[in-house]
Amino acid sequence: MSQTRHVPVMLQRCLDLLAPALEPSGPPQPVVVDCTLGLGGHSEALLSTFPSVRLIALDRDKEALRLSGERLAPYGDRATLVHAVYDELPEVLARLGIPKVQGVLFDLGVSSMQLDEAERGFAYAQDAPLDMRMDQTTGISAAEVLNTYPPGELVRILRAYGEEKQAKRIVSAIVREREKKPFSNSARLVELIRDSLPQAAKRTGGNPAKRTFQALRIEVNGELSVLERAIPAAVQSLAVGGRIAVLSYHSLEDRLVKQVFAAGAATTAPPGLPVVPERYQPRLKLLTRGAELPTEEEVAENRRAAPARLRGAQRIREEER
Numbered sequence: 330m331s332q333t334r335h336v337p338v339m340l341q342r343c344l345d346l347l348a349p350a351l352e353p354s355g356p357p358q359p360v361v362v363d364c365t366l367g368l369g370g371h372s373e374a375l376l377s378t379f380p381s382v383r384l385i386a387l388d389r390d391k392e393a394l395r396l397s398g399e400r401l402a403p404y405g406d407r408a409t410l411v412h413a414v415y416d417e418l419p420e421v422l423a424r425l426g427i428p429k430v431q432g433v434l435f436d437l438g439v440s441s442m443q444l445d446e447a448e449r450g451f452a453y454a455q456d457a458p459l460d461m462r463m464d465q466t467t468g469i470s471a472a473e474v475l476n477t478y479p480p481g482e483l484v485r486i487l488r489a490y491g492e493e494k495q496a497k498r499i500v501s502a503i504v505r506e507r508e509k510k511p512f513s514n515s516a517r518l519v520e521l522i523r524d525s526l527p528q529a530a531k532r533t534g535g536n537p538a539k540r541t542f543q544a545l546r547i548e549v550n551g552e553l554s555v556l557e558r559a560i561p562a563a564v565q566s567l568a569v570g571g572r573i574a575v576l577s578y579h580s581l582e583d584r585l586v587k588q589v590f591a592a593g594a595a596t597t598a599p600p601g602l603p604v605v606p607e608r609y610q611p612r613l614k615l616l617t618r619g620a621e622l623p624t625e626e627e628v629a630e631n632r633r634a635a636p637a638r639l640r641g642a643q644r645i646r647e648e649e650r
Contacts, residue, residue, distance in 0.1 A: 336370070336630065336631040336633075336634075337370030337371045337374065337436070338436065338576055338623065338627075338631065338633065338634045338637045339576060339621075339623050339627065339634065339637055339639050340370065340371065340374055342621065342639060343371060343434060343436075343574045343576070343639070344374060344375070344378050346572060346574045346616055346617075346639075346641040347361065347375070347432040347434065347572050347574055347641075348378075348379075349572065349643075350431040350432050350570055350571050350572040350643070351375075351379040351381075351382050351431055351432050352379070353381055356431065356568075357381070358381055358382070358383050359379070359381065359382050359383070359430075359431035359432065360382070360383050360384075360385060360427055360430040360431055360432075361375050361379070361382050361383075361384055361385075361430065361431060361432035361433070361434065362384075362385045362386070362387070362418065362422075362430050362432070362433045362434070362563070362566070363375065363384060363385070363386040363387070363434050363436075364387050364415035364418060364433060364434065364435045364559065364563065365387070365388065365415060365434075365435055365436045365437060366386040366387060366388040366393055366394065366397050366410065367388065367390075367393055367397070367436065368393065368396060368397060368400070369386070369393075369396070369397030369400045369401055371434055371436055372384055372386050372397065372401060372408065373400060373401060375432075375434070376401065376404045376407060376408060382407070382431075382432075383407055383408075383409070384401075384404070384407060384408045384409065385409050385411065385421065385422070385425065385427070385430070386401075386408065386409070386410050386411065387411050387412075387413045387414070387415050387417070387418065387421060388410075388411075388412070388413075389412070389413065389414045389463050389464040389550075390463050390464060390465075391412060391464070391465075391466070394410050394412055397410060398410055409425065414464070414555055414559075415435065415555065415556075415559045415563075416555045416556075416558040416559040416562060418433075418559065418562050418563055418566060419562050419565070419566065422566055429566060429567065429568035429571065430566050430567060430568065430571060431567075431568055431570070431571045431572070432571060432572055432573070432574075433563045433566065433567065433571070433572075433573040433574070434573075434574050434575075434576075435559070435560075435563070435573075435574070435575040435576065435577075436576045437552075437556070437575070437576060437577045437578060437582050455515070456514055456515055456516035457514065457515050458470075458472070458513060458514055458515075459471040459472040459475065459512060459513060459514060459515055459518065459545075460472070461542075461545055461546045461549045461550070462549055462550065463550050468549065468550070468551075469549065470549065471545040471546070471549050472511070472512050472513055474486075474545055474548055474549060475503060475507065475512045475518070475545070476507050476511040476512055480500050480501070480504050483496075483500045483503065483504075484496045484497055484500045486544050486545070486547075486548050487499060487500065487540070487541055487544045489544075489581075490543065490544035490547040490548060490553070490581065491540035491541055491542075491543050491544030491547075492540060492579075492580070492581075493540040493541060493544065495525070495526055495527070498525045498526065498527075499521075499522055499525050499526070499541060501525075502521050502522075502524070502525040503518075503521065506521055515542075518538065518541070519536075519538040522537055522538045522541055523537055523538070543579065547581075552582075553581060553582070553585065556582060556585050556586075557585060560575065560585060560586055560589045561589055564589065564593055564612075564613065564642070564644070565648070567644035568644065569644050569645065569646065569647055570643070570644065570645075571643070571644045572616065572641060572642070572643045572644070573641065573642050573643075573644075574616075574639065574640070574641045575639070575640050575641075576637050576638070576639050577620075577637070577638050577640075578636045578637055578638070579636060583620055583638045583640070586640050587620070587640065590613060590615055590640055590642045591615075593611065593612045593613030593642065594611045594612075594613045594614060594615050594642065595611060596609050596610060596611055597609045607646075610646055611645065611646070612644065612645065612646045612647075612648065613642045613643065613644060613645060614642065614643045614645045615640075615641070615642055616641035616642055616643055617639060617640050617641045619640075620638035620639060620640050621638070621639040621640070622637070622638065622639075623635070623637050
């Protein structure tokens, strides 16, 4: 499989955000964590741009680890690849005996490889088994969610994770169809969504199945609950001066990241104190004004960059014990 098709999103901006924490002026061997290894594009750039860093890279997808292992082999023991979900970062670092790290990068969403491998069932553009598990050794598939969840739960998922306004219509069609024959492949679901939407809804925002597929993927992989644990854990793992950059691809992820960063950058002092004691001072400094967007040129070159939102923060103080 060609590695060339994978273009890392907002790569230079991510490197620029992390650079001050990874340059030689810091510790002799700074540690950077790529929490979402994928095909290894960001990881390779981190290793080649910062020759002194040690990389710890996580992925729950064994196939991604295998392919990236080949790609990063030239960097030898500077790269440590770990089969783990990113909320397991504290355990991974403890196991490796690394107390604090200088940089953390998250590139959320589905990797190019998962979208491009038809049999994984992530993409609505081609017919494939409805699987959508990022780690195919565990958990329930998208087909099982569609075939077994109660209607009310399916509506909740489509609304909350897909921001799908037509959730009720789509779910009633799903429930009607699954009684005739359980869902197994994506094409049937795409067709059913098309048929159940009003004309006006079909004319806006790309493929009408996009929001439902996103919602199923988030549910199958527990993405938001994992992220809710992962971002605070990553902030916690940063040394003072360390930096974190997070690329998200829909508003639910971006909102979570924004909340964690905003809380870290706020004072926790009770109102009305004339002088704010050290322990109430902010722990983070925001490095981006709101969320940064990819440039028009980048979107033209790589359409998968279009929805990307990038936020960065720097650790400026230790937790008070």
